[in-house]
Amino acid sequence: MASRKKTTLGVVHVTATPPGWDRGVAGIRAIHKAQGWSDIGYNEIINPDGRAEIGRGKMAIGAHVAGFNSISYGLSLVGGINRDGKPDFSTISAAQLATLERRMRELTRDFPDIKWCGHRDLSPDKNGNGIIEPFEHMKACPTFDVIPWAAARGLPTADIKGTWKIVALAPNSAPVFEGPDSRTAYLQRLLTRAGYVIGPIDGIVGKKTRAATQAFQLASGLPETGALDAATVAALRNLFEASAAA
Ligand SMILES: [Zn+2]
Numbered sequence: 001m002a003s004r005k006k007t008t009l010g011v012v013h014v015t016a017t018p019p020g021w022d023r024g025v026a027g028i029r030a031i032h033k034a035q036g037w038s039d040i041g042y043n044e045i046i047n048p049d050g051r052a053e054i055g056r057g058k059m060a061i062g063a064h065v066a067g068f069n070s071i072s073y074g075l076s077l078v079g080g081i082n083r084d085g086k087p088d089f090s091t092i093s094a095a096q097l098a099t100l101e102r103r104m105r106e107l108t109r110d111f112p113d114i115k116w117c118g119h120r121d122l123s124p125d126k127n128g129n130g131i132i133e134p135f136e137h138m139k140a141c142p143t144f145d146v147i148p149w150a151a152a153r154g155l156p157t158a159d160i161k162g163t164w165k166i167v168a169l170a171p172n173s174a175p176v177f178e179g180p181d182s183r184t185a186y187l188q189r190l191l192t193r194a195g196y197v198i199g200p201i202d203g204i205v206g207k208k209t210r211a212a213t214q215a216f217q218l219a220s221g222l223p224e225t226g227a228l229d230a231a232t233v234a235a236l237r238n239l240f241e242a243s244a245a246a
Contacts (some may be wrong), residue, residue, distance in 0.1 A: 004061050007071065007073055009072035009114065009115060009116075010073045010075060010104065010107060010111075011075070012075055013064060013074060014080025014142040017031075018081050021079070024053055024078075025054070025055050028040050028042070028055065036193060041063040042074040043062045044058070044075050046100055048079060049093075055076075073114065079096070089144045091143070104150065104153075116155055116156060117147055120140065121146065188203070210227075
């Protein structure tokens with residue numbers, strides 16, 4: 001598993017699991033693997049009883065926030081979804097929030113350049129790069145505003161605009177990164193989740209990815225270019241936003 005060379009961003013998540021779900025890292029790993037990921041996406045989770053548990057690993061490059069995995073630590077609170085299936089901050093226990101604050105302080109000591117934010121602060125709606133994460137309720141995660149919460153506790157917080165300057169892709173741009181931590185890899189995962197077989201998720205648009213993209217375009221009534229163009233990315237997003245709302 002690849003390791004981060006720097007850690008400049010700390011991203012708080014919820015696991016988007018329902019009330020009473022309490023199966024720890026092993027359970028989240030099983031969910032993420034069933035969704036086509038190689039391992040649990042988060043570096044660490046905080047269980048409902050407030051117990052912190054290392055997930056993918058402290059220095060591992062996680063899979064928790066599109067475009068930022070190689071520079072960020074993903075810390076996820078187990079819960080986030082209420083009995084009606086809606087994102088709900090009240091599902092997070094006081095014990096979890098106490099541990100969250102403690103772990104954010106400890107991680108800030110371990111990674112002096114870290115700045116904190118919530119997953120939704122990095123929503124693709126904010127940079128227009130056309131990526132959503134398929135495994136959670138992107139717009140809600142982590143159900144509260146981490147930046148003011150962290151700032152009120154004296155923790156360093158992310159300047160999201162400054163962050164985007166470093167890694168954001170221009171809206172509707174062609175993929176410019178290659179490798180597993182890339183826009184292309186996320187789009188390949190979405191294609192895979194949509195049922196198209198593309199072989200290994202490698203972040204490279206090869207013959208299989210082009211063929212899968214053409215098949216998806218055919219099924220979606222789009223021009224069969226085989227390219228992950230803006231209309232195709234939008235159609236992929238719509239598919240998963242619709243299923244996330246269900
Ligand atoms: Zn999240």
